Amino acid sequence: MNATKQLLAQRQPMIKFLGKRTVPSKIDHTPHVHPASPTHSLPESFASYRQKAQQHGPLNQQSQYSTGGLIGGHSGASLGPVEAGKGLYFDRAELPQRFQRLAWTQAEIEAVESGGASLHA
Template sequence: MNATKVLLQGRQPMIRFLGKRTTPAKVDHTPQAHPASPTHSLPDSFASYRQKAQQHGPLNQTTKFSTGGIGGTPGASLGPVEAGKGTFFDRSELPQRFQRLAWTQSEIEAVESGGASLYA
């Protein structure tokens, strides 16, 4: 006699499903606007949607450099890029107390050996 069979004979699942498992007879697959959309309406066409859409800037811009909106203008034409007050682009621009510390030779050896050099 197997103990497993004896144990499973009185087993009852903890989850109880209500009703019979059935799929709905009719499912509505017509496009609908998302409940949280600001206009609560679908666009007329993909072309009209594309005219108003933005993804890293307007998608419908045309310039003398290219016909597309993204990458159509060189970065230099956007003007100088400067960090605002209290904003830094690189850690080396921070005050000395916040900059990265130089690694010592013992730390480098510990990392390269996986920590084994600390106990040798």
């Protein structure tokens, strides 16, 4: 136990900081466009962004709270179509045949069930 105390007393951190820690006097919090943005511009307002946004259907429809309805009062189909863009797929089964899941062979099933021991027996 004493040896541990002696070792810890001699310990020095491997990282060394140069200079005194300082906090910046002025930080710019204004919104900036992300460098990888396709439009290289910020939306004018959240409302204009919401008109174009789509998540599980169009978001620009009338709010269910303002009309007195309840959440879930409408079917998902009434929200509008949700379709994958060109080259995008929602399910692996929609991919071309070469990218779909392969069926397991009986030998592979036995190898998994035996933990691989059936391969060496």
